[in-house]
Amino acid sequence: MISKHSPTDISRSEGCTLTGVLSVTGFLEDAVTVIHGPSGCAHHNASLLHASLAEIDAADLPVLISSSLSEEEVIFGGEGALAHALDIAASLDPDLICVISTCIADTIGDDCAALCRQKREMPVVYIPGAGFLGGGFSEGIRNALMSLLPLSSGADQTDDAGVMIVGEKNLEYEAEENFYEVIRLLSLLDLNPGIRFVRRMPASDCTYLGSAPVAILREPALHQVGSAIQDRFGTSIIQGFPIGPSGSLDFIRSIGNLYGIDPVPAVREEEGVLDDLFASFCDLRGLTVRIEPAGANPASLEAAQAILQALGMKESASGMPLPLPFDPPVGTGGTKRMLHAWRRQISRA
C-alpha cells in the first residue's frame, strides 16, 4: 500500500500524475485523450496546458474529453461514463485514443483497462494516472511512455529512422532549444533525429517506435522506459541529454561509438565551440561568486562547477549568489543560456 507523503512536499517533480501523463498524450497529434474522472480534473489540466503552451506561442490545444464522473458514478461505478466518453472520442475519428484514469476512478475500482481492450476502429491505450498511488508528475510521464510502447510490434520500420528522442519535457519552456541543441550535436556526426517520442508526434508513428537503432532519453529518470525500449526493440539507449560543457563532448563520443563513427573530429569541433563560448564570457573571469547547493539539482550543480572552473571563477561564501536553472543546462547551448543568466545577475548587482 502506498503511504502518505509529506504534506509540505510541493516540488514540481512530485506533482500530479495526471498532469504528467497529459504532458505526453497532449503532444500526440491526431490523438484524443479521455480523462476518466470528474470534469475538474480535465479543466484544471486543460488550463495548465493552455498556459504552458501560450508561453511558447503554441495555440493548438490537445483534444481532451472528460468522462465527467459525479457522485452518481462514484456510487454506482463509472465504467458506463467511460464507455460513453470513449464513444464520443471515437466519433472524432482519431488515430489513437488515450484513456487516463484519475484518483477517484482508481479509488472506486473502475476497470478502465478492460474497457480499453474492447475492440474499436482505432487503438485505445489505457494509462494509469492516479496520483494517490504514490506517483507524481514524472511517474505520469513514465506511465504514458510505457503504455504507448506496445503500439509498436517492432516489425514496422521506416526507411528514414533517425535517432529517437524519448520523453522530452513538453511543458518545459526551453524544450525546443534543448531539442535543437541535441540536433546540432548529432549533426556534427552527420546524424539526424527521428521520432520524437512524444513531442508533436503523429499518433500513427507509434507503430515505428522500434525503427530507431538508437534512442536518447531526455533524462536518466526515464531509465525504466529506456530499458523497456531496449528489451522490446533492441534499441541502444543514451541515458540522458548532454548536461553542461563536458556533457556535450561525452554525448558526441557515446553516439559516435554506438553508430561506429569516429567521434574525434566532432569532439574537436565542439571543443572549439566551447572555447569560443567561454571567450565570449571573459568578463566573468576571476569573479568571486557563490552557488547555493541546497535544493539544487546535482547535475545543475556539477555543470555549474565545471563552468566556474573553465572561467577561473572563484567560489566563496561571501561571493555574489548565482542562479541555477530548474533543469540542468543541456549541452553547450544550455551552458550559454546559464552564462547569460549569470551575467544578467552580476550586472544587476
Added chain:
Amino acid sequence: MMRQIALYGKGGIGKSTTSANLSAAWAEKGLDILQIGCDPKHDSTRMLMHGRVIPTVLDLLREHQDDHPIDSIIHAGYGGVRCVEAGGPDPGVGCAGRGIIATFQLLEKLGALKGDMIVYDVLGDVVCGGFAMPMREGYAEEVYLVTSGELMSLYAANNIAKAISRLSTNKRSRVRLGGVIGNGKNMESEAELIREFAEALQSRMIAFIPRSPTVQQAELNRKTVIEYAPASDQATVYRSCADAILMNCEFSVPVPLTIDDLEALAYRYLKE
C-alpha cells in the same frame, strides 16, 4: 427526545430480522419509528413491508436528479413504521460507502430524520468510512452489536467495537456502545459466551434471542414475528429486547479484545 440507534454485526447474523422486530415492537407501543436499511442488499425493511421491496434512496437519486418527494423515499410499513432503504451499487462496482453518505445527506435535506426513534440497520462490517456514517456526529448515539456465539460473528462485533472506540476519541463524538444483542445459533452455553464477551468489551449483553422456528415461519409469511405470531414466546423475547433498549441508560466506550483474547474466550466455550 428522539433516540437514534444503530445495529451492527456480521453479515447474515440476523440484524435485519432483529431490527424489524424491534421496530415493530416499538411501533406497537405507539412510538414513531423510522428504520433505515444501510446495506446495498436493501432488504432490511422487507418484513415490515410485507415482503415488498421498496425503491431505494440511491435508485431514486439516480432516476430523479432534482425532485425527490419524501413519500417516494419513506414508505409506511407495519404499525406505521417508516421504512427507508439506502440501496447501493451492483456487487463489484462503485462505492457503496459513498452511497450511504449520499443517502444520509438527502434524508437530512428532506428533514426526514425525525420521530421518536431512528433505527439504522447497517451492513456486516464497517468496511469503510461510509458505513461508519450512522455512528458519526448527529446520527446514532447508541450502537448495539448483534452477534451469535460463533467466532467469526464475535470477531466482526469486536471489529465494530474498535470502530466505536476509535470514533469516540473525537471529542465531539457522542457514539457509545449500548450493549450486545445475542442472536442464538443453538450453540451450547451461547448466552454465557456472549455475555462474557460483552463484559470483556466493558459493556453488557442487553438481550439474548434464542433460535426459533417462528422466525423462519414469520419470514416465509413476509411478516415480522411481532405481527405474525404476536402471542408467541419469540415475540415476547423481541418485546423484552425492545423494552431493554428503551430503558437502557448504560452506555460505554468499548475496549476491544485482542484477537488472542477473543480466540481464547471462544475456545473456552468450545464443546467437542
